[in-house]
Amino acid sequence: MNLYELTIQEALDGMDRGDFTAVELTADLLGRIGAVEREIQSFLTVTGELALAQAARADARRRQGDASPLLGIPLGIKDVLSTRDVETTCGSKILKGYVPPYTATSVKKLEAAGMVMLGKTNTDEFAMGSSTENSAYHTTRNPWNLERVPGGSSGGSAAAVAAGEALGALGTDTGGSVRQPASFCGVVGLKPSYGRVSRYGLVAYGSSLDQIGTLTKDVRDAALLLNVIAGHDPRDSTSLPDATPDYRTALTGDVRGLRVGVPAEYFIDGIEPDVEQAVREAIAQLAHLGAEIIPVSLPNTDKAVPVYYMIATAEAGANLARFDGIRFGYSAGADRLMDNYRQTRGEGFGPEVKRRIMLGTYVLSAGYYDAYYGKAQQVRTLMKQDFEDVFSRVDVIACPVSPTTAFKIGEKSDDPMAMYLADVFTLSLNLAGMCGISVPCGLDAAGLPIGLQLIGPHLGEEVILRTAHAYEQSTNFGLSVGGLAAASRRHVAG
C-alpha cells in the first residue's frame, strides 16, 4: 500500500510505530502530486520545500516525545485562507502575487498541531462557484472522471484528497462549498456550525455564512481535524466561546434510538434517480442500524436560493471593496485614481465575481434595501425557526447533498441560474448556522460518487459525526481509501 493512500489516523499510527517518518510520508505525497497533478490540477501552489522542512521538524518533535495530534500529517489548504509568506490568491487574478504577512487562525492551529502544508488548493474565485470553473487559474478535474468537475468552491481540496494528493484538506463552506465537492469526489466533507471555527484569516465571501470545514477520507479524520481547528478565537468576535469536546469520542458506532428526520422538500423533481435511490437506501441503512426515521418538513427550503444570493452577495460586495489595487495584489497601474480603481477591478475580477458584486450592490441600494436585503433577513429567520422546530423532534436530518452527481466541465458554466439552483440542498443550513456533513453513499450508473448529507442542530457536530461514522462503518461501497485511490489511479492513468 502506498503511503498516500492512508487516512490521517493510519498515517499517525504508522509514524508512531516507526514504520515511516513524516519526511518519507511527505515525500510520498509530493511524489503522488508529481504523478497526477498535471491532470487533476488540485493545487494553485505546491509548497514542496516548506512541506519537507515542516516534516523534518515534525519528525524531530516526535523523537522528542511530542504527541501533537497532527504531527507530520501532510494537508492541503484552500487558497482563500491567508498563509504567511505563501502566496494567497483566492483563485483570483486580483490577488496574483499577494503574499500575506499573517496566517489564518485555523491554519495556525494546524501548524501548532504539527501539520505539514503541501500547498494551497484551487477554488472558484473568492469561493464563488460550485465547480472550480470560476478559478482565474485553472479548472480542477474530478479524480473519478477527468471530464467532470470536482464540485466547488473547495473543489481543489476535495479532488486533492480523493486523488491521494493530500491526506486531508481545509475547505470553506458558504453555501455548500465543502459538502458538494466532497459529495462529487467521494470524500467526507464537514461544515461545522457557524462560529465553531475561527474565520480570522479566511478571505471573506459571505461573512455571516462562511465557515471553515474539512475534507477527509473518512469520518474519523474529520473528527481529528475538527478537534484541532474548532474553538473560540479572540480575534473572531463571531466565534463561539463554548468548549470543544473531543469529537472522536462521539464516534461510538451506535445510532440505536437516534431520531433521523427526512425532509420532504429535499426529494423534489429534478433530483437524479440514482441520487435519490442511493440517499433513500442510506436512510434505510440508518433504520437498519436502529435509528428511527421521522418524516419532517422544512417549508421554506424553496426560498433558500434567492435568500442566499441576496445576503451572500450583499456581504460579498462590501467584502470585495478593499481590492482597489493600491495596497496589495494586482494593480492596473493607471495614472489616475478612478481609472486605476476601474481598470484594476475590471481586469482583476472574473465574471462571476462581478455578477455577485453587482447583485450585492443592488440589493442594498437606497429604495431596495427593505424589499430585498431586509426581506431576505426576515425569511432567513423563518428558515432558522424551521430548523429549530424540526430539531425539537429529531436529532439529525438526512437528505441528499446535491440533486446530481458531478457534471461535465463546461456543462453549466454558461448558465449561472442552473448552477445556483444546484445548491438548493446545501444553502439552507448556512443560512440557519447549522452544521452538516457529506458522507459517500454510493455511485451512480456512470460510476460517480453520491453523497449523503447529515444536518445537525447548531453545535450538533457530535451527532452528525456519530451518525456519519456509524453509517460509514456499516457500508461497503468500495469507497474505502484503497478504492478511492484505485479509482483515481484508473482515471488518471486512462
Place this chain on the structure above:
Amino acid sequence: MATVDSVIDKYELVVGMEVHAQVLTRSKMFCSCATDYAGAPPNTRVCPVCLGLPGPLPVINRQAVEATILTGLALNATVAETAVFARKNYTYPDLPKGYQISQFEFPQCEHGWLEIEQDDGSSRRIGIRRVHLEEDTGRTVHEGSYSYVDLNRAGVPLMEIVSEAHIHSPEDAYRYLTKLRTILRYLGVNSGDMEKGALRCEPNISVRTLEQKNRGEYGAKVEVKNLNSFRAVRSAIDYEMKRQIETLEAGGTVEQVNMGWDEQNQRTVLQRSKEDSHDYRYFPEPDLPPVHVNQAWVEALREQLPELPDAKQARYVDDWQVRRTDAAILIDEGLVADFFEGAVAAYGMEEGKPQRLANWLTGEFFRLLYADGEGQDLRQIAETRVAPAQVAALLQLADDKVINQNTAKKVLEIMYATGEDPAAIVEREGLAMVSDTSVIDEAIDAILAANQDELTRYRGGEEKLFGFFMGQVMRATKGKADPAAARQRLQERLDE
C-alpha cells in the same frame, strides 16, 4: 451686508451640529494597534486589520464603548440596550476596507441634551440626537501630482455627537461647542484638540422665514466642513446665514450642498453638490455581534462620572460665593478647576477667600500661563512648577501684610520660574513689607526736601501730584512700604 441686517429679523437661523471626537483609548477601535500616531512615521501604527488586508476581522474596543456610554450619560442621553455596528460603504483611498464600520440604525446613546448659558445668565437646552461610535479614516497627503496615504489614523475610535437643530445663533453654536468640549475633557474621553483633528465640527446650516417656521418647515441645509476652530465655526455660520438670506432676498433658492470654509477669505466655498451625494448602502456588520449593555454596566459607569462643569460652577457660586463669570472661566478646563480647588483647600473657604484666589488665578496666573509654552492652552496648568498650595501660601502672605500686592505679583513670577515656596523667596529677596512708620517718615522727609517745587504746587491746590509723591515713596522703599501706612503718613505730611 447692510441689506441683510435690515431683513434678518424675518428669518430664523437653524443649525444642527455634528461633532466627531477621537476617543482617548490606548488601542484602535477594532485592533490592538496603538493610537499614538501623532508624529509617528507614516504607516507604522498598522496591522492586517486596520490595513484592510484580505481576511482579518474586527474586535470591538471595550474602552471605546465605555467612553461613549459615559459621554451619553454626561449628556443626559438614553443608553441603548443594544447598539449595532453597520458597514457604511464608500470608496476613498484613506478608507482601506472600502467601508467604514459605524453605528447607524442602533447608536450607543440617543435623546440627550446639554445646557448653554446665554449673556443674560439664563440657560438654554440644546438637544442631542445621538452619540455613536465608529472608526476614523486614514489620511491622504497630497504632494505635487501624487497623493500618499497614511493609515496610522485608520481605525482610531471616533465618537459622533449629533445635536438636534436647536441652535439659532452663531454665538449659541460657539457656546454649545465649548460646553461640549469641556464635558468631553472632564470625562477624559477626548483631548479637545481641534488643530490636531481630535475634534471636528460640521454644522448643518439653514434659514427659514417665520411663516415657514409656523408651518413647521425647514430651509435647505448646507453642511460646512474644514473648520479648524470654534471661532471659525461661529464665523462660518454667520457667513452662511447671511449668504442664504441674501440669496433668498434676491429671489434665489438655497441649494442643499456641502461647503468648505475658506479661513483666509472668511467665506464658504462649494465642495460637493447633492447630485454627487453617496448611497452608503448601510447594512449590519456581520463580523461583529451587537453590543448589549445591561443596566448594571450602565450604573457602574454612572458611578465613574466625575462632577460635571455645570454642577461645579453652581458649587463655586453657591458655596464659595465666586462670581458667576469667574466660576465659568475656572470650570471651563477641568485641570484649572482641579488647581483652583486644590488652592481653596489650602487657603480656606472663608468669605472672600475663594474669590480672591479666583482673581489671582484668572489674572496673574493665567497671564504667566499664556506667556509660557505653546499658546493659549490652559491645560499647561497641570505641568507648572507651582503647586496649588503654594498659591494659597502666597495669598496668605499678602493677607497677613507680610508683602503687598505688587510684591506678591513679583513673588509669583519667581515661583512660576523656580517652583520655590513664596516665604523662601520673600526671605531671600528681602521683600517683606515695611510698615515701620519711622522708615517711611524718613523717606518722606527726603522726598519733600528734594521736591520743593512740587510741594508748593500741591499745597497750592494741584492735588493730582499726590500720586507723584506716592510713587516716589514706593520707589525709595523699593516697593516694600505698606501702601496704606505710606498713604496715611504722606497725606499727613503734605497737609501740614
